[in-house]
Amino acid sequence: MSHAQRLRQRIEDEIVSGELALGSRLDENQLAARFGVSRTPIREALLQLAATGLVQTKPRRGAIVSAPEPHLLLAMFEAMAEMEAACGRLAARRLVPEDAEALQTALAGCKAAMTLEDPEGYYAENYVFHTVVYRASRNAFLAEQALSLHRRLAPYRRLQLRVRQRVPQSLAEHEAIVAAIVAGDEAGAAEALRSHVIVQGDRFTDLVAGLRAPNAA
Amino acid sequence: MSHAQRLRQRIEDEIVSGELALGSRLDENQLAARFGVSRTPIREALLQLAATGLVQTKPRRGAIVSAPEPHLLLAMFEAMAEMEAACGRLAARRLVPEDAEALQTALAGCKAAMTLEDPEGYYAENYVFHTVVYRASRNAFLAEQALSLHRRLAPYRRLQLRVRQRVPQSLAEHEAIVAAIVAGDEAGAAEALRSHVIVQGDRFTDLVAGLRAPNAA
């Protein structure tokens, strides 16, 4: 793989994981020095990330890590909810034993992380769970789009799980989702996923509040 | 705007409009000579298009216009159907008079193009209609994603409308979609859009058949 592609993944990971703060400037020279390459592959990586929306570029003013306005962020969560609902519906229709097993395994993983009271661990298991749902849709394109958006929203999801009692509630919702998919209940699976992902009411307030001080523990 | 951005749009337009055939090679030197610039902005444009999936790059082997396998293409149409369904549901829930009027205007445009028996004209009006639906969702992110995917599928949609009687049927479906949205029938609007966009049965056969000889009239 080329340097540019490696850098693209690397920088994307740093954004998703939160190492690179939202809104921070991505200086080409600085990144080039840090990774020991010239500006060319750095630029190519940043442009690709800009095309996917993870970073924003203003002409002649460089690139920054995207920090969407709250209203756009809400729209992104809403779109995510709709995409997950679609995955759930398709999964309920097409479930094969292999995917059913994967769902149960992922659910068990979430449960284990919750009982360990390990928020970071739950976060990871949650990621796995949703990935399994995407794959169970048996629609490779939809699954990839969903995964891409999930990753893009990862920094904000992380904030959400800090809210008290969110983890047990999330797990209960996961159980309902799996039950609906396994039962072949298309509408039920879609609705369960939609309401699981959507950000409304208190959760919206929590999200916006978290945005103000993203580095505060 | 920079050269690279202009070139990105220009090349994208040529792909979407079918001027650049699916699967054709995009030679950097050739494009550079054609547009009177160096390879650098060409590369940057191609990389951005690759990030959005419109072109594919193999390491050390250049870029080609993406020509997805039939099964992936089908998945893309399915995902498109789900996204449009989501737009429709939200539009039905949130419809404001301004959007209602825009829907009626777009519908009238489609009707006019049909009565003129102008397939290219209908194609354009169809594009407008769907754009209006996306906007009516009042979700800027979802609307943009839907539009992006719509553009990416444009070459194939064009093929579909060549099928006899597809245009009148499409128009009838548009009417049902508008009726459901205006009536505030969320589930109905979603289902109407899903079945309007989905490719199944004969239409799938037609699509695959069209792929074999995309340049044959």
Add this chain to the structure above:
DNA sequence: ACAGTTTTTCTTGCATACAAGCGCTGTTGA
């Protein structure tokens, strides 16, 4: 004559050099 190998050429990928804006700061004038 055919197949395998080698060489050549052409393209990509990265580095470096150069040009052109934009912002910042310092100075000047009111």
Add this chain to the structure above:
DNA sequence: TCAACAGCGCTTGTATGCAAGAAAAACTGT
């Protein structure tokens, strides 16, 4: 003292040069 303008420096955007790798062609051995 404050505001406005000019000059400077830093960053981006584009061009060019160079190296490495892959495809194609030619050559050699059987």
